[in-house]
Amino acid sequence: MKILNILILDDDLTQLELLKAMFSRIEYPRCNPVFTADAASFSEQLASFPFDLVITDYYMPDKSGSEILDLVKNERPDCEVIVLTSGTSTTEAIELMKRGAYDFIIKPISSEVLLNRITKIFELKNLLQENDSLLKAIGSKEIPFSNQIIFQSQTMKEVINIASRAARTDANILIQGESGTGKELFARGIHYSSKRKHKPFVTVNIAALPETLIESELFGHVKGAFTGADSDHTGLFEQSEGGTLFIDEAGEIPLHIQTKLLRILQFGELQKVGSGKIKWIDIRVIAATNKNLEELVQKGLFREDLYYRLNVIPLYIPPLRARKEDIIPLVEHYIEEICEKHQRDKVTLTDEAAFLLTNYSYPGNIRELENIIEYAIALSRGNVITRNELPAILQREIPGIQSVSGSLENNYEESMEAFESRLITEALESASGNQSAAARTLGISERKLRSRMAILGLKNPFR
Structure with a gap:
């Protein structure tokens, strides 16, 4: 819309x-x-x-x-x-x-x-429009997630393949990955590709809830269960009946609540706070965390039996720095989205800006990339994003770029050619001479790589 x-x-x-x-x-x-x-x-x-x-x-x-x-x-x-x-x-x-x-x-x-x-x-x-598009895609037997996740790397293709196959089962799934990698996006895609797609998809972020409210929010409570419980409350598990409950930041679940969660996963038994009655529910749980749950188990902070109940199908989403081929497609996607949001002409990237974006480590992953692009578009005066519009941290993190940029005033062409030659040589060496892989690392096409090598007089050291 x-x-x-x-x-x-x-x-x-x-x-x-x-x-x-x-x-x-x-x-x-x-x-x-x-x-x-x-x-x-x-x-x-x-x-x-x-x-x-x-x-x-x-x-x-x-x-x-x-x-x-x-x-x-x-x-x-x-x-x-x-x-x-x-x-x-x-x-x-x-x-x-x-x-x-x-x-x-x-x-x-x-x-x-x-x-x-x-x-x-x-x-x-x-x-709602995105959900409808996804349901139509599933109905027409298109590839699940294709309209939701921007990717080009083989790594992400394998992750999506696992998620697509997991969606066809009813097993619980544990999605692990750093903050900002898109864990909720995968959870939604799995739900709307499953047989539960016409039932509720309910989300809860455990870290965002006060510890005193977690039990009531998850399991619900009856009137009079505690001070302030003036009426019955339907918990998130009950709201998810027949569908999927996505539990984000699962590593933050307090130990005393983990026991009740385990009974739901084992037997489908739901007991509201303050009630002696048991209700049987049918739901699927997809949990996500950026913590190492195995370490929490060893430290006694997470129940081992609950960990195995959640981790029936493990799904690991790699950080953005581990799949550099996806960065430029994501950048292009966010440029189009943000320019449309701010009602301005579409902008393009200089080669140097593309290189900086491709080689930054992104501790905040995709969420940080989106913020960087919005920042750059806001600062750009024309329709081109150069290195000057990018946050300084990108330039500080990449070795050699400061020393080269400091000499630009003396001999721009010579400095830039030396800088570009070194980048291409390093990319070829890291790819063992595979020019296609080197081009992906640099964020350019293989044809452009060959062209620049010819202009700069570079030869592939592995040929």
């Missing part, structure tokens, strides 16, 4: 003008707002165009917020609804949320709150 189409209804013309001013200042996400002050015009607009979102006042002279919600859901079931309400009518607004409204905003409207709600809906719509 590139643009969020929004229909806005409010009979208060002053409020409508205020909303127009707010939307005029929103740069991301891209919005196409249509404003109307009466219910009749609203109904005509709604019937004539597939809007993604409706923002409506709760109190209207000719239609109530409840009637507006019913109209939208009957006419456009996939359209989200946000209700604008005064502080005195929040109870009614909450009732509308129970009946299908996405959220409500209390007047006077804050531009920050409005932007937050709109951004969440935009990202939700995009996620």
Whole structure:
């Protein structure tokens, strides 16, 4: 989705003008707002165009917020609804949320709150579109994950092959890899390639939960189970019934909770906090961690039997520095995505910038690469990213580049040719003379490598 189409209804013309001013200042996400002050015009607009979102006042002279919600859901079931309400009518607004409204905003409207709600809906719509595309791809027997993961390396091809085969089973999976390697992306791909794809995919990051709430969030609780438990709470396991629960940062699960988790994995037994009743559930668990669980087992911080229950199919995602062939395809993907997000012309890379990006170690992996590209695009004045737009850490990390760059003022051509010759020679030596592999390491095509070798008078030392 590139643009969020929004229909806005409010009979208060002053409020409508205020909303127009707010939307005029929103740069991301891209919005196409249509404003109307009466219910009749609203109904005509709604019937004539597939809007993604409706923002409506709760109190209207000719239609109530409840009637507006019913109209939208009957006419456009996939359209989200946000209700604008005064502080005195929040109870009614909450009732509308129970009946299908996405959220409500209390007047006077804050531009920050409005932007937050709109951004969440935009990202939700995009996620649903991606899921639909993946399901269609699976239905048409396309390669799973092909539309989700950018890769070129043989290493990632093997990882994706394992994940694709694992998706056809019902076994639990343990995804291991450094932070930022895309573990949740793989978990989603596995779920939507499995027989559970039409059931819920629920995620939880253990590290993001206070330890006192982890048990209640995972297993649920009954009313009166502890102070503040004023009503029954459905836990994430129960919400995942029939589908998949993705447990991120599994190495952070406290020991006393690991026992209850083990019973679910072994017997499918779920017991809510404060309840003596057992409920049997059918779910698949995909866990992920950036820690070495075997070491935690040896230190007594993680149950060995739970580790083996989770690690039925191990899946290791290598760090970005171990698959340099994937870096430039990922860079090109993020350039296109970020330029579209900021509504600017697409930029290109100089060879030197491509080399720096290819040879950086990326301790933050793909997440860090995306941030670097957004940083470079923000700093670029034209349509080309040079080394000057890249963070200084990339240049400091690569041996030799500082000393060469320091001599550029004296003899630019000579310095650059010497620098390039050394890079090509080192790449050929590391690839044992394989020019195709050397070109991938340098982030250029083999044809360009041959051309530069001819211009620089270089010969393959292995031939």
